[in-house]
Amino acid sequence: MFKRFNERWEVKKITDITELKKKAIDLRRDTLKMLTKAGSGHTGGSLSVIEIMALLYYQRMNIDNRDPRRKDRDKFILSKGHACPALYAILADLDFFPREELWTLRKLGSRLQGHPQLGLPGVEISSGSLGQGLSISVGMALADRMDDLNTRIYCLMGDGETNEGQVWEAAMTAAHYKLASLCGIIDCNKLQIDGRCCEVMNPGAHAKKWESFRWHVIEADGHDFKELQNAFDEAAAVLDRPQMIIAHTVKGKGISFIENQVAWHGIAPKKDELNKAFAELDKQRKALDG
Numbered sequence: 001m002f003k004r005f006n007e008r009w010e011v012k013k014i015t016d017i018t019e020l021k022k023k024a025i026d027l028r029r030d031t032l033k034m035l036t037k038a039g040s041g042h043t044g045g046s047l048s049v050i051e052i053m054a055l056l057y058y059q060r061m062n063i064d065n066r067d068p069r070r071k072d073r074d075k076f077i078l079s080k081g082h083a084c085p086a087l088y089a090i091l092a093d094l095d096f097f098p099r100e101e102l103w104t105l106r107k108l109g110s111r112l113q114g115h116p117q118l119g120l121p122g123v124e125i126s127s128g129s130l131g132q133g134l135s136i137s138v139g140m141a142l143a144d145r146m147d148d149l150n151t152r153i154y155c156l157m158g159d160g161e162t163n164e165g166q167v168w169e170a171a172m173t174a175a176h177y178k179l180a181s182l183c184g185i186i187d188c189n190k191l192q193i194d195g196r197c198c199e200v201m202n203p204g205a206h207a208k209k210w211e212s213f214r215w216h217v218i219e220a221d222g223h224d225f226k227e228l229q230n231a232f233d234e235a236a237a238v239l240d241r242p243q244m245i246i247a248h249t250v251k252g253k254g255i256s257f258i259e260n261q262v263a264w265h266g267i268a269p270k271k272d273e274l275n276k277a278f279a280e281l282d283k284q285r286k287a288l289d290g
């Protein structure tokens with residue numbers, strides 16, 4: 001039933017960048033299909049996080065689909081919970097739960113709700129109320145340190161999400177406790193629910209802010225696997241403070257008519273739009289196959 005990849009951790013590792021790119025295309029397909037079947041959900045912000053999450057899940061994290069709550073696992077906190085279709089696509093692909101369940105997204109009684117809920121294997125926290133994930137991550141990093149566990153905690157937030165004051169309490173706490181096992185990522189797609197971040201509530205310069213909070217800051221193209229690899233390598237080498245990767249992304253990445261459109265924040269593709277999107281993804285796949 002489970003895919004076996006190495007002795008210690010039951011995780012499918014993909015090191016080849018072309019293979020990762022192919023995986024990203026497959027994940028976009030599943031994400032879009034899920035949303036279309038549900039008839040609602042967050043398309044733009046699910047598509048912008050695909051490469052970041054694919055790199056973590058397929059290459060970096062120690063996780064175990066036979067024992068999702070295993071104590072010494074690395075933890076991924078999807079603080080921008082509305083992007084959960086991307087998370088579900090990955091967890092199903094990694095056999096944390098049956099793939100058929102993907103098509104129950106947002107249905108009554110489904111374990112795959114419009115925001116992640118504890119109870120679905122692989123989901124670390126119930127999220128959706130923005131601003132809370134980093135505080136929870138701080139708690140997890142402190143707890144794992146107390147238990148002498150050599151784990152990494154990854155927390156993915158939206159750039160709009162950083163409007164929440166609680167984020168900055170967590171930022172201060174993580175630096176105070178020198179939580180070097182904590183790596184935050186901001187999906188910096190420059191849009192949020194109803195407009196451009198700089199117009200709704202301008203967060204200013206992300207990098208300078210996190211640096212002033214005594215985090216190690218790294219900027220990267222959030223769709224470029226090589227840059228992301230380098231960013232996560234650099235982060236892992238930091239031993240005295242938390243790290244923040246500011247990942248520059250495009251909301252709706254991969255589908256021309258969804259990219260950079262605020263209107264696609266909280267709607268799902270209709271059937272004909274899904275077909276158009278699939279045609280674009282097929283083209284991208286062919287280009288990779290050479």
Ligand SMILES: Cc1ncc(C[n+]2csc(CCOP(=O)(O)OP(=O)(O)O)c2C)c(N)n1
Nearest residue numbers: 045082128129130158159160161191192193
């Ligand atoms: C506490 C809270 N306030 C408001 C919302 C409604 N909301 C859902 S998504 C969103 C925009 C978030 O923007 P961003 O973090 O940039 O996400 P992305 O654009 O990447 O989808 C808002 C305000 C929420 N989920 N939680």
